[in-house]
Structure formats: C-alpha cells, structure tokens
Amino acid sequence: MEFLIKADLKxxxxxxxxxxxxxxxxVRNELNHERKSHELVYSIPDKHPIQPRPFPPGKWRITEPRERTDPYLAPFYIPSDAYxxxxxxxxxxxxYKAPTDSFxxxxxxxxxxxxxxxxQGCIKILDREHLLFLADTISDLLRAGNEIYIEVNS
Structure with a gap:
C-alpha cells in the first residue's frame, strides 16, 4: 500500500x-542575506560548495528513520530520495565569492x-512529539511492506 504525506512550505x-x-x-543563504560568507555549505554527496535551498518540490520516497544523537538532527532523521x-x-x-556555471x-x-x-534545506518538524510519532508510524508502515512518499509544494 502507498501512503502520501503532503507538505506545504508556504x-x-x-x-x-x-x-x-x-x-x-x-534556509540561510545569499538570497535572504542570512548566511555569512564564511559559513560554507557543501553538496551531498559530491562536497562542492553550494548555497542551501529549501526542500525541492515534487513527490519523493521516504525511507527508514535513522536514530541520531547530533543535537541538530536528534532524536531521528527521516530521509527521502529528494535531490x-x-x-x-x-x-x-x-x-563564498560567486556562483559558477557548474551545477x-x-x-x-x-x-x-x-x-x-x-x-540546510530539510523540512523541520517544529514539535519533537510530532517527529517521534512520524518516526514510529513510518517505521511500522515500512516494516509491513508499504511505500511512503512525501509530496512537497513550495
């Protein structure tokens, strides 16, 4: 069975x-002037310097939540295949100096x-309890053989 999460960034x-x-x-970047020029961010996985952008619009697969201890991502990070x-x-x-013609x-x-x-572009769940609910629900549904997607509108 397929489950769909809908996120509206606006x-x-x-x-x-x-x-x-x-x-x-x-996100803090050059567009809103909130990222300082020395606060470099690098693309994943290629590690090229980029300016972060919000979660890309579209329909993306959600995968198994991962436990994290890093204060920025704790207690769970729920990955997607978005890029x-x-x-x-x-x-x-x-x-940062200037954007190049390369992508x-x-x-x-x-x-x-x-x-x-x-x-740095992820969707931040504002309430920790909601994240715990999502991590539990997603894990249970994935273990039962379901597919979960997130549809993001910006």
Whole structure:
C-alpha cells in the first residue's frame, strides 16, 4: 500500500497520517542575506560548495528513520530520495565569492526536529512529539511492506 504525506512550505503545514503538523523550511543563504560568507555549505554527496535551498518540490520516497544523537538532527532523521541541482560556488580564502556555471547534485533532504531556527534545506518538524510519532508510524508502515512518499509544494 502507498501512503502520501503532503507538505506545504508556504503555509508551514504538513498533513501526515490524519495529523496536521507544523513545519518550517527556512534556509540561510545569499538570497535572504542570512548566511555569512564564511559559513560554507557543501553538496551531498559530491562536497562542492553550494548555497542551501529549501526542500525541492515534487513527490519523493521516504525511507527508514535513522536514530541520531547530533543535537541538530536528534532524536531521528527521516530521509527521502529528494535531490536538486544547485550551482557550484567559487570559494576564495574560505569565503563564498560567486556562483559558477557548474551545477552539482545535492541530496540528503529529509525530515527532522531541531532547536535551530533554520535548516540546510530539510523540512523541520517544529514539535519533537510530532517527529517521534512520524518516526514510529513510518517505521511500522515500512516494516509491513508499504511505500511512503512525501509530496512537497513550495
């Protein structure tokens, strides 16, 4: 069976398993002038310098939640197969200089809880208890052989 989670980044709401869950996807980058030029971010998996972007719109597969101890991703990170192509940035003396004409694939977009006000593109679940509910529900459904997708609108 297929289950669909719907996330609307504009309204900050996610519909998942009959719950209305508050979310955020605020990224700090050159567009909103909130990322300092020395706060470099690198694409996953190729490790090219990029400026982060919000979770890409579309329908993406959700995979098994992973336990995390890192305060930024604890207690769970729920991965997806979402990706997007982003411009590679030129870096000089450890600082962003300018975007290049090259692009790189950026992956590792998922769902997590965090005490930080921003993410590097993931969907932040604002309430830790909602994340725990999602991790349990997703794990149970995947173990039962179901497929879970997230449809993201921006």
């Amino acid at each position: 309204t900050g709401r996610m519909a998942a398993f009959d719950r209305d869950i508050p979310i955020s996807c605020m 997007q192509m982003l411009p590679v940035w030129e870096v000089e003396n450890g600082l 790189t694939r950026d992956c590792a977009y998922g769902l997590h809880y965090s005490t930080s006000r921003s993410t």
